[in-house]
Amino acid sequence: MLIDGTAAAAKVRAETAAGIAHLRSIGKPVHLVALLVGGTPAAELYAERQAEGCRKIGIDYTLLALPEDISNRELRQEVKRLSVDPTVTGIMLHMPLPHHIDVARVQYEIDVVKDVEGVSPANIGYVFYRRVVIAPCTAMAALELIDYAGVPVEGAEAVVVGASHIVGKPIAMMLLEKMATVSVCHIRTRDLKLHTKRADILVVAAGKAGLITADHVKPGACVIDVGINRVAQPDGTMKTVGDVAFDAVKEVAGHLTPIPGGVGPMTVAVLLRNTLRSAQILAGIA
Numbered sequence: 001m002l003i004d005g006t007a008a009a010a011k012v013r014a015e016t017a018a019g020i021a022h023l024r025s026i027g028k029p030v031h032l033v034a035l036l037v038g039g040t041p042a043a044e045l046y047a048e049r050q051a052e053g054c055r056k057i058g059i060d061y062t063l064l065a066l067p068e069d070i071s072n073r074e075l076r077q078e079v080k081r082l083s084v085d086p087t088v089t090g091i092m093l094h095m096p097l098p099h100h101i102d103v104a105r106v107q108y109e110i111d112v113v114k115d116v117e118g119v120s121p122a123n124i125g126y127v128f129y130r131r132v133v134i135a136p137c138t139a140m141a142a143l144e145l146i147d148y149a150g151v152p153v154e155g156a157e158a159v160v161v162g163a164s165h166i167v168g169k170p171i172a173m174m175l176l177e178k179m180a181t182v183s184v185c186h187i188r189t190r191d192l193k194l195h196t197k198r199a200d201i202l203v204v205a206a207g208k209a210g211l212i213t214a215d216h217v218k219p220g221a222c223v224i225d226v227g228i229n230r231v232a233q234p235d236g237t238m239k240t241v242g243d244v245a246f247d248a249v250k251e252v253a254g255h256l257t258p259i260p261g262g263v264g265p266m267t268v269a270v271l272l273r274n275t276l277r278s279a280q281i282l283a284g285i286a
């Protein structure tokens with residue numbers, strides 16, 4: 001059964017739009033500032049699409065384009081300035097940032113409440129204590145889709161492939177908080193299949209196309225594919241695929257997220273919901 005991320009996201013968006021309209025009606029408009037450092041045409045296109053999505057839902061959106069050679073200090077100062085600007089309710093950083101930028105240190109400067117992507121160390125740390133202020137977007141999206149599919153988490157064997165600070169670890173922690181028995185696999189895991197085969201819930205966030213094949217999956221498992229990979233096709237065109245070999249795994253899994261139309265749209269919807277939540281906290285109503 002395919003998990004329709006687009007439909008699930010639409011529900012989140014509708015609820016979010018209502019909250020945003022309410023804030024505007026009481027004179028507290030939601031204002032997201034996105035920083036784009038030395039953008040490529042693809043990044044600019046993505047930012048433009050995001051701007052459109054925000055405006056449609058009633059969020060005021062400002063794209064702050066900064067030069068490629070901006071120093072770490074200058075970028076951190078820009079983020080600090082936005083963090084204390086009372087007209088700004090949310091801040092996000094378009095990735096990737098240039099190589100010379102220390103991403104974690106820039107994220108550290110984002111005000112905890114305005115951190116709509118949930119990437120500041122504080123927001124990731126709060127997941128540990130189940131006291132979420134602003135949830136890490138992609139991790140939350142994975143959990144939302146498991147919930148949308150109606151798959152019970154409590155007591156389930158859950159396996160997360162990928163252990164990054166922003167994606168894999170928060171997903172594992174959120175599953176643990178929901179009382180799953182969680183294993184986390186990574187690049188040094190000796191026998192990946194041994195672990196994934198046991199999973200009732202398998203979340204894959206490794207960034208490696210085709211990593212998970214049918215024989216990694218327990219029949220009937222819920223498989224959430226977080227990976228995004230651009231791969232060349234025989235005709236020379238590029239295609240976006242996940243980490244899961246979709247055609248083979250859909251024959252074995254009980255639930256599976258497609259790409260496109262799975263985790264991606266839900267991550268965007270969670271980002272918008274977080275943007276609302278930031279503004280609500282700042283307005284003193286959350």
Ligand code: NAD
Pocket residue numbers: 138161162163164165166167168185186187188189192205206207208211226227228229263264267
């Ligand atoms: P990352 O490179 O920071 O971390 C990758 C993790 O996967 C590491 O822990 C690594 O040890 C593990 N890994 C890599 N190869 C592996 C292998 N062969 N076997 C087992 N483990 C392996 O990446 P990230 O930022 O966590 O992102 C992971 C994937 O999720 C990427 O494809 C990224 O594009 C995607 N992503 C998707 C969304 C979304 O909205 N759908 C959002 C963020 C990231």
